[in-house]
Amino acid sequence: MSAGVSAHSDRIDRATSSFCGHCGEPDDGGAGPASDPHLRCREQLEFEPPRYCTHCRRRMKVQVTPLGWTSQCTRHGVFVQ
Amino acid sequence: MTIQANLPTSYEILATARKQVLEEGRGLTQEQLVDVLSLPDDALPAALQLAHEVRLRHCGEDVEVEGIVSIKTGGCPEDCHFCSQSGLFDSPVRGVWLDIPELVKAAKETAATGATEFCIVAAVRGPDIKLMNQIKFAIDRINEAVDINIACSLGMLTQRQVDQLKDWGVHRYNHNLETARSYFAEVVTTHSYEERLETCNMVKAAGMELCCGALIGMGESLEQRAELAAQLAALEPHEVPLNFLNPRPGTPLENQGIMDGKDALRAIAAFRLAMPRTVLRYAGGRELTLGDLGTREGLLGGINAVIVGNYLTTLGRPATADLSLLVELNMPIKELQKSL
Numbered sequence: 381m382s383a384g385v386s387a388h389s390d391r392i393d394r395a396t397s398s399f400c401g402h403c404g405e406p407d408d409g410g411a412g413p414a415s416d417p418h419l420r421c422r423e424q425l426e427f428e429p430p431r432y433c434t435h436c437r438r439r440m441k442v443q444v445t446p447l448g449w450t451s452q453c454t455r456h457g458v459f460v461q
Numbered sequence: 462m463t464i465q466a467n468l469p470t471s472y473e474i475l476a477t478a479r480k481q482v483l484e485e486g487r488g489l490t491q492e493q494l495v496d497v498l499s500l501p502d503d504a505l506p507a508a509l510q511l512a513h514e515v516r517l518r519h520c521g522e523d524v525e526v527e528g529i530v531s532i533k534t535g536g537c538p539e540d541c542h543f544c545s546q547s548g549l550f551d552s553p554v555r556g557v558w559l560d561i562p563e564l565v566k567a568a569k570e571t572a573a574t575g576a577t578e579f580c581i582v583a584a585v586r587g588p589d590i591k592l593m594n595q596i597k598f599a600i601d602r603i604n605e606a607v608d609i610n611i612a613c614s615l616g617m618l619t620q621r622q623v624d625q626l627k628d629w630g631v632h633r634y635n636h637n638l639e640t641a642r643s644y645f646a647e648v649v650t651t652h653s654y655e656e657r658l659e660t661c662n663m664v665k666a667a668g669m670e671l672c673c674g675a676l677i678g679m680g681e682s683l684e685q686r687a688e689l690a691a692q693l694a695a696l697e698p699h700e701v702p703l704n705f706l707n708p709r710p711g712t713p714l715e716n717q718g719i720m721d722g723k724d725a726l727r728a729i730a731a732f733r734l735a736m737p738r739t740v741l742r743y744a745g746g747r748e749l750t751l752g753d754l755g756t757r758e759g760l761l762g763g764i765n766a767v768i769v770g771n772y773l774t775t776l777g778r779p780a781t782a783d784l785s786l787l788v789e790l791n792m793p794i795k796e797l798q799k800s801l
Contacts, residue, residue, distance in 0.1 A: 431553035446528035446770035
């Protein structure tokens with residue numbers, strides 16, 4: 381994907397994600413809740429925007445406003461609420 | 462609910478508070494606040510009910526709604542141990558500036574919710590000339606576009622900066638004490654409690670409304686929580702935003718547990734009983750600490766203001782959820798007053 385800005389849904393497609401948007405660690409997808417190491421991360425993402433790009437784990441520029449947020453990866457574009 | 466004649470010993474503080482705070486309008490002392498914060502769970506509904514009565518009698522039924530936004534996020538030189546925006550910690554929060562058109566858009570969106578307050582926040586020790594110029598420009602653009610009171614939170618100020626903000630029409634300035642004087646050095650080492658007080662006192666002396674808040678659940682004792690409430694009461698701020706620690710990754714407090722919801726509700730009641738006439742605002746962390754049910758209990762337990770929507774780096778409840786709750790509770794939103 382080019383470095384140009386593009387809009388994504390805030391719902392991360394875990395089938396195509398390589399990294400956790402909350403902690404930036406590899407996202408193995410998990411076999412289910414009991415074995416999913418990122419279960420708590422997903423709970424946290426209910427209360428904060430993703431800080432890491434799920435494609436390349438770069439730290440993103442995040443801007444939060446009262447009624448929305450954007451997370452921008454320099455390589456993979458912008459995630460918006 | 463009224464306090465029955467045959468009270469358990471632990472309820473005696475509530476009978477005292479009913480007379481002292483509700484009827485006479487005098488806040489509880491630090492020692493009395495310890496008793497409130499130590500109430501058993503079965504006394505909590507009575508404490509919240511009394512705090513609600515105090516709020517209604519001394520503040521009225523209106524709820525003040527505010528939106529907050531960060532104009533400069535991250536990269537702060539201070540080491541407030543709870544804050545993900547410190548540049549001294551290994552936090553995932555990156556430094557970023559919000560541009561003015563986005564700021565104006567946020568102000569418009571905030572006003573559309575019925576909010577009367579819009580607070581511009583910067584993660585700095587104190588503002589430099591560049592930031593002050595940005596703030597002046599932002600205030601002018603917001604005032605051109607939307608009718609809303611503008612508040613600022615820019616760290617520690619000089620007297621000249623206080624005077625400038627007042628001249629530019631900033632009607633309220635936020636600078637939190639965060640925690641008790643006796644616990645402050647455990648939480649912040651790059652500036653002192655006294656430096657915070659100095660800015661608070663300058664703001665008040667200049668005639669701006671002072672918004673001075675608390676962050677509880679950082680490991681302080683109940684006695685220190687009472688100390689904080691008493692120290693805030695002595696400052697007589699117009700508004701006290703009450704935050705509950707949301708442990709942030711990479712900060713020294715990241716492994717501090719989320720405080721117990723009942724302790725949080727006891728704190729709400731205690732802060733109201735310490736400051737019967739102050740705007741007591743729900744601020745950050747309530748979603749984690751109290752959830753939906755606790756939000757309702759707090760609004761019926763002394764809270765009379767909310768931050769609508771998101772916070773500076775984390776997300777709040779949907780604005781519609783809080784606004785619907787206010788309708789359900791028959792609590793009108795405070796209307797806009799441009800003059801102090």
